[in-house]
Amino acid sequence: MNDTHYAHGLGNDLKRPDWPGIRLAELDRVLSRFPCAGRPQNILWHSPRPFSAAAEVKTTCVTLFVKRHHHRVRSIADLAEEHRFISHLRQKDFPVVNILTSENGETSVVDDIWVYEVQEAGRGLDLYRNNFSWTAFACSAHAFSAGRTLAKFHEAAKTFQAPSRQTKLLVANYNIFGSADPIQSLRTDLVERPALARFLEARSWEKDLNEYLIGPYHQHAYDALRNEPPLWTHGDWHGSNLLWSSSGDTGHVTTVLDFGLSDRTFALFDLCTAIERNLISWLDAGRGIEPVCDFDQLDALLAGYGSISFLSSEMLYKISALLPLVHADFALSEIEYFSGILMNDVDALVAYERYLLGHAIWFRQTEGKKLIYHLNTFADGRHEASK
Template sequence: MASQLKHLVHGMGTAMEAPTWPAIAADEAEAVLAHFPAAGRMTGLHWHSPRPFSAATLVHTTNGSFLLKRHHHRVRTVEGLAEEHAFIAHLAGTGVSVPEVIATAGGASAVAMGPWSYELHRQAPGEDLYRDRLSWTPFLSLDHAHAAGVALAEVHVAARGFAAPARRQHPLVSSFTILPAADPVAAANAYVASRPALAAFLSTRPWQAQLARLFEQADSDLSSLLAKQAPLWTHNDWHPSNLLWTQEGAVRTVFDFGLADRTNAVHDIATAIERTAVRWLDLGQGADDAIADPETALALMAGYAEVLPLSDEKIAAVVSLLPLVHVEFALSEADYFTAVVADTASAVMAWDDYLIDHAAWFFSPPGQDFLRRIALS
């Protein structure tokens, strides 16, 4: 019990918090590993992840080290995990370094036990330099940003042969149904209507008017720019703590494909910039004109362009998309907090702070300056 009490996870802000999902216990891990004969016999648990939306632990066994991850079935079912595992397997087949997904005795890539879904990955090569850093914190150096851009383009090249359809409806997935629509407000209405808990949460808010205002401020050519982009399965959560690194500062392994879905390359680039080049946790603290780092965005794009050249049209699409690229995932977070964990305060933060305030900053003078710097790359 003492170790459970000491385990804290990242919150929606800067503070560490008690976990929504309890840490995986040793006897629980042993019972799960019995379904994965390739893992061998457990010898100990050596780390618990601070990520908030699931529970994960590093398991040492007689056959090596493995990451065991547990999800509530309302977040991920075995079938839902199989969607992202198929993408991981495809990337591995093209030579991209991704964690090896371990199969059960029956050949499945995950197992359901009680209300939980479990997946097991062999510990991947590379240094976990950002393991304890928050998702919204930047790269340690511009060299890391450049290397991350190179790796992102390599993943996009590898993903071209993966033709699976878009994922089924899950919480916490970066789907892509609203922004490319000719009528994004109507698409947002359909998105919300299909999620009853989210609809109930938003029913007391002028949410359609708020979104309409953001869409009106966006580039009028955004939907046409997005319509020209080739569909592609993408990572959709490209930040440095989802990458393992070499001692020389290159990306060694890409992991955590929980948000992966069929979007396009421009969406993934914009997401990567939005995740890493703006210090969102400092927004509203009195220095909103100084939270952006265009040099990080430019370094990431320069690295990407070494593998896949970025045309003026693609750069324009990235710039046009950036203010709104977080909209759909923020809605998904609000759905998770209302439908799965009944955490209204975090749902409010997902809507007000992450969806509305992030987008509004991009339309402010410092946000517009940031976008202009990228557009001139």
């Protein structure tokens, strides 16, 4: 295949990837350290996703998915945390991929400045593999299946006991904005996050966070969610991280992929993330169009989740409280990645203005208010029905 490939940017456009594409020569060297991998024959596809380089590879034995990280983004220890989670889910018969083990018994290997993980191809169709983040499902049936599978995922994750991720880089959690004092929590974090501190120092970040995120939303969300039971969650429940039985209305999820953003949060955090990632057309903002929520798919996603794990009126109220803040900790992490790892303050500023602040601001505008109203009306109806 052509060695030139493109990656997803922060908007609607493709760009040259931040990381060099995986090549056969390096695969020959790396896969030789995985006894069950076979010899690489052909690269079938380069993933357009940011943050790492990844490729689907045909070998003499099997089709594999190989992911390569810069050592400053992920270490062997970092990857072992998420691989232990995946292993637990497999033991619970939840449909995840098989992670290959190296000759030394590790689930990843280091080669020069890179850290590689290798997994078998998952079962199902990769229907959304080229879709940008923040794009909706193909149909409401897929939204229903995604919600149903997420609830099953949370059931399987309940018995996984592990502390929070050691890294703060590119993981999805609610540690800062879920604390009693987010400004103080972030100040404390910045001591060990110099790249993020450098970027924020040039901006009135405390004023911005207080005006756009903390003042309008934090106290309500904190009061509603402070006692949620902890749970390891996926952190990036999007159609592109799911494999499917078919593209039509009968299609359902067959495999769950990509636990790179996973961390210890709570179930409603994952459900809110699924809504935020899939059902709001954030990319429209880059075209000067106000983003909208797909309410049919929202109702289908919630119905799918509720078909396995009942969503009470109280839980629905909590979802509406959390949604304006669910993206915020990861947005800070993304800013740190762009500014500190890639030395790209242009994209860091986009993440700050359009993602960290812009997504929160949207919930105070017409379409965002419609979404909160829709959820609260749904909760009101469920509350009345329970009387």
